[in-house]
Amino acid sequence: MSATPGEANPVRAFVAQLWGSVFRHGLPTNDKVAARTALTNFFLHIHPVRVKKSAVRVSYTLCLGGLSFFLFILLTITGLFLMFYYIPSVDSAYQNVKDLQFVAVFGDIIRNMHRWAAHAMVITVWLHMARVFYQGAYKPPREFNWVIGTFLLLITLLLSFSGYLLPWDQLAIWAITVGTNMAKYAPIVGPYTRYLLLGGDQVAQGALIRFYVLHVIALPLIGFLLMVVHFWRVRKDGFTGGL
Numbered sequence: 001m002s003a004t005p006g007e008a009n010p011v012r013a014f015v016a017q018l019w020g021s022v023f024r025h026g027l028p029t030n031d032k033v034a035a036r037t038a039l040t041n042f043f044l045h046i047h048p049v050r051v052k053k054s055a056v057r058v059s060y061t062l063c064l065g066g067l068s069f070f071l072f073i074l075l076t077i078t079g080l081f082l083m084f085y086y087i088p089s090v091d092s093a094y095q096n097v098k099d100l101q102f103v104a105v106f107g108d109i110i111r112n113m114h115r116w117a118a119h120a121m122v123i124t125v126w127l128h129m130a131r132v133f134y135q136g137a138y139k140p141p142r143e144f145n146w147v148i149g150t151f152l153l154l155i156t157l158l159l160s161f162s163g164y165l166l167p168w169d170q171l172a173i174w175a176i177t178v179g180t181n182m183a184k185y186a187p188i189v190g191p192y193t194r195y196l197l198l199g200g201d202q203v204a205q206g207a208l209i210r211f212y213v214l215h216v217i218a219l220p221l222i223g224f225l226l227m228v229v230h231f232w233r234v235r236k237d238g239f240t241g242g243l
């Protein structure tokens with residue numbers, strides 16, 4: 001549908017123009033129109049214009065990449081809600097988490113959704129990587145996207161680890177002690193890395209605020225940008241199931 005110049009009804013003309021500006025080529029009635037529709041629509045543009053029928057079967061990808069992305073969005077939304085209650089201070093963080101769990105309305109559900117989605121994302125990203133490996137989808141021309149993928153895996157694991165510290169309970173404090181001590185044993189840069197991560201020599205307020213900023217801003221932002229490049233490459237390299 002497109003705007004008809006001189007349309008008698010101004011409301012219909014407006015709706016037609018609005019529709020035409022979003023869906024520029026109408027319903028895909030033949031291959032040519034279908035290709036143009038896919039190329040000019042952002043959401044349809046994510047996949048190649050043509051894919052083999054066998055490749056759009058759920059059993060081909062098990063939708064593991066899509067599931068990982070869905071979980072990332074779910075984590076962002078539930079994380080935003082958690083931010084209304086959680087204050088990254090060593091004096092209040094633990095109590096905030098307890099209040100979230102036992103006092104705030106729906107707090108327990110939101111916290112559990114965030115935790116379970118985080119565990120699930122680690123699993124789906126690993127499985128997605130295994131799927132890509134076993135189908136040989138890492139081979140040229142997709143080797144660059146495989147590299148982007150390895151960074152996405154790293155970001156996913158770092159997001160999980162940095163989030164683990166935030167409740168500031170015994171588990172968190174000792175996990176961060178072990179983690180940063182491991183970093184300390186890296187040659188040359190080790191002690192500096194530990195100092196940088198902790199914001200000092202001890203696991204204290206400096207470490208909490210650093211991991212908080214990493215968890216809620218730096219890592220999600222880098223992850224999102226890498227995902228944009230990842231999806232764009234899937235589109236440009238032609239999905240392995242593409243023609």
Ligand code: HEM
Binds near residue numbers: 063069138150
């Ligand atoms: C946050 C993590 C990730 C997300 C959200 C993600 C998302 C996706 C999506 C939606 C696709 C399209 C096909 C599908 O659903 O399987 C895809 C394809 C692909 N991914 Fe990922 N991915 C992630 C991590 C990884 C990792 C860890 C690797 C490997 C190290 C990887 C390598 C690839 C490759 C090579 C393709 C193209 C596969 C093909 O053409 O068959 N991705 N990814």
